[in-house]
Amino acid sequence: MTIKTKKSEETCERLLKVAAEHFAAQGYRQARVADICHEAEANQAAVSYHFGGKYELYESSLKHALEIASAKFPLPCDESLPPEERLRQFLSAACRRIFDESEGSLFPKMMVKEMAEPTEALETILRDLVAKERDIIIGIVREILGPKATEEDLILSHLSIVALFQFFNFSRSIRQMLQRKLRKEPPNIEHVIQHTVGFALAGLHHKQAEIAARV
Known part of the structure; x- marks a missing residue:
């Protein structure tokens, strides 16, 4: 060179x-x-x-x-693991990206700006950049819900899980303001992950029961 x-x-x-x-x-x-x-x-x-x-x-x-x-917070790739463990790994990585204090949070921050003022890149983001993440989580959801789950079940469950951690991304400015003005402590990332995983699994198990009860 x-x-x-x-x-x-x-x-x-x-x-x-x-x-x-x-x-x-x-x-x-x-x-x-x-x-x-x-x-x-x-x-x-x-x-x-x-x-x-x-x-x-x-x-x-x-x-x-x-x-x-x-690279800093990889998503789960070992499909031999139970889907519940892969969901935990996925949500852990997603939350850590959002709460990272360095360059690991750049993409989540850029997504907030893009969603507020969409550009032509939004299609590229959805098609090329986050498609892998979407496929991973839908695959996990499909395994947990079982073969009787409909496409609507999968889509709604996927969106509900994403909303659990994306709230922390889109509320970043509010959290920072509270920390600055009210001297609030930043959220404990381990507690956030534990809560998010528990809430996601509870929702999926509820959906499991709903699917099983269908005639």
Whole structure:
């Protein structure tokens, strides 16, 4: 690798890192390429050279942020484990991503901004970035509920489980305000995980009974 090539790759990596931080804090529309380039110590032409433009930089930074979160807090992949244990592992990883104090929380933060002001990237996110996570949790739900569960059972159960941990993601600003103004202690992540897992399993077992009681 030549020195020029190495410097080019380093510039690209710095742009991705800084861009993810800016988009997570400000959202796509409010973040400025000039500010990103200044902090990344790169000229604005580097964005066009490496990515094509602001939108392409945004999509790339979303993928970059998810890769970081996935590496730091991986989702369950051992299908030999009981579905209840895989659900615990999934919810543990999801919650830890949200409560992480460093770059592991960048993707959840970017999702909050994207949902508030959707861009064309929303379709890419749903289709390419979170499809694996959706398939994992629906697979777990299908195993727990059994073969008589309908597609509606699976979808509603999936959405209800996601809502349990995404609330903490979307309420981030409220939690921070309470901690700052009322000197509230931040939530104990272990307690949050334990509660979320227990609530999810209770809901699924209730749904199991409902399915079994159908004529």
